[in-house]
Amino acid sequence: MRHRSPAPPNRLPAPRKRFGQHFLTDTRVLDAIADALGDVSEKIVVEIGPGRGALTDRLVARAARVVAIEVDRDLVQHLRARYADRPNVEIVEGDVLTRNLAELAGGPYVLAGNVPYYITTPIIFHALALPRPDKAVYLVQKEVAERMAAPPGDKTYGALSVNLQAVVDVEYLRKVLPGAFNPPPAVDSAVVRVTPKPASAIEPELEERYRSFVLAAFGLRRKQLVRVIRTVASLDAERAQEVVAGCGLDPMARPETLTPAEFARLVRALYAAPSSR
Template identity: 40%
Template sequence: MTKSAELSVPALMRKYGLSARKSLGQNFLLDEAALEKVVAAAEIPAQATVLEIGPGLGSLTRHLARAADRVVAVELDQNLIPALQEVLSAEKNVTILHGDILEQNIPALVSDPGYLVVANIPYYITSAVIRHLLEAPVRPSRLVLTMQKEVADRICAKPGDLSLLALSVQVYGEPRPVARIPAGAFYPPPNVDSMVLRVDLYPEPRIPNDQLNDFFRLAKMGFAQKRKTLRNTLSAGLHWAPEKAAQMLAAAEIDPMRRAETLSLAEWARLVCVYRETAK
């Protein structure tokens, strides 16, 4: 058996008595062409640091190690660590950490300006991971994430079909789909196809940092009951009379009868400014 065959995911799983854990959403990306698409999408500068979330059995990590100056790989499943260490034993620029990325202090892991995040993240924590990264004190310059295609489509939505998740990403950066990955590229194959999503972060959020808390507060209210008008959702969330909420929306040049998913980021920004004046 060749060295590459010995380090294949099926061989490692047999050797270490491993099985994919459904509770952790484990679907290992095996297809070499798909792995190369992920790395190509990242456009990793030679001196860059890459944070990888959920390296699994290291298939993507090996590609990242060849492209980046340094890779920090954070794996939640302790059972995978011995196999991962074997796979990456020759990669001296890789640091393997055991832990939950949602409990990690990101600047303690990577403080390098311009670091990138490249990951095949479990579907069930996609939204939470993205929020954790984008709200970190030191934000990455780029995210390249393999995720459920339906979620990627939601993140890239335009006004008229926006969601709280889409706004939460688009306020920080520009998302775009890069490559569709069929279910058969994974082991075990998931029930749906995946998409490689790239998000290039803006130097600063599109809403000023000191207004972000108010933005998210209003947006959460707006999307709490999607079928209701902003006049009704904001009056309920703010405990205001409907007339006062309508006046605030009108002052922001927004029809009070519109729904949250129809507002552009520019309109949300105007609404936040008017709200801050109204709430004084």
Template identity: 45%
Template structure:
């Protein structure tokens, strides 16, 4: 019996075999890897991932799909199923580590989910299928059109690379947007983030007023002189500011708050 995609879960099922093969090739699983597949759906990628000899833990919220996967792989020694909302599932307890995360993420929760997953310990890399616009923003660098809040916040936690573009026809039902696969590799940033909360505040304020200069966008937390003291041009637009410069501005905000 076919499964009707549920809009509330943002379901679009991958069915194109060539696309599936290209995704698996981009991930390059090896025997002994511990893969965590988020949103396995009908198992389009699950089957070829298991065929590589990897151990696979699948996280599926849809109870009908979970039941189907459970029945299909009940006897498979390298398959484990977690039936839960991935935003709430206890993924930090998964063993053995290291983990490699893969999945076709629901586009409606992709951003908060990615940052939850980037906080997990023991993750080697992540390969996620997302709306192409989101992948472009994740991978963007300063001075490019897609560069924004998501680009900067990602830079503090991982490297990002767009590795594969996917058209709507590869899915059933086809989404209204193009998709892409992003490779995220968690790492320590090349710049210090001494005040994470203030860093996030500065980035949010700057890009909520991205047509304004930094001096105008950040006037509620920093003066022009304070911005200049960080080695940053207060007349610059936020899309030209490097992540490391935002981190320096965040540190200045934190220091200013401590002196009040």
């Protein structure tokens, strides 16, 4: 296995395709992301993919503490040198998907990141693990941002929309053009803010079941609801009809028209223990 020589101290590490690196350089967008986190003067900020430190610089100037997770070893060395004199900054080397974000923060935290497009959805769901961040601001592919925020019945509404909106509020904040990055990506991007709901649509103990059910249901998105229930839950037609009727739903409805709360009613009817219904 070949190893790259570290970049000289006066030169920034080059982007690496294998990590999907597109470094955000537009100062207006960088400021907008930092602003979207709100007042973090007494908060811990966890940053995903700090890259060369453009957003990190802004977070360090505002936050009580910053924990930045970077997978690229060259960038880790660059960042550790860059913030060597800042005791409130910790640079963690590793894959964010293998790290417990709450444990790294050591307490309540907010989250920010320019998320690599090839693993956007896994990272977003990883950040939904309890205890969730008090707020998260992501820079993602525009198409993903639209799906995250889409309402029921919208052409982009799907499993990602439902699973997120069951437990968090999603705000589409702004579009970001390719020229804001170095190197420019082939697609438009967007900034989204995610905030936990005061009351989730689904109970914590049913979240895993909920996500699996929603994914399976959208695999049958053109099927009517009774057929979806029969297939996903392995029920006969009569029992499937009873479940749908008991939830007060239209048996001819399709998954793309159901709200997160309506999906939650179905999951409770199918999987919740009698004492928890």
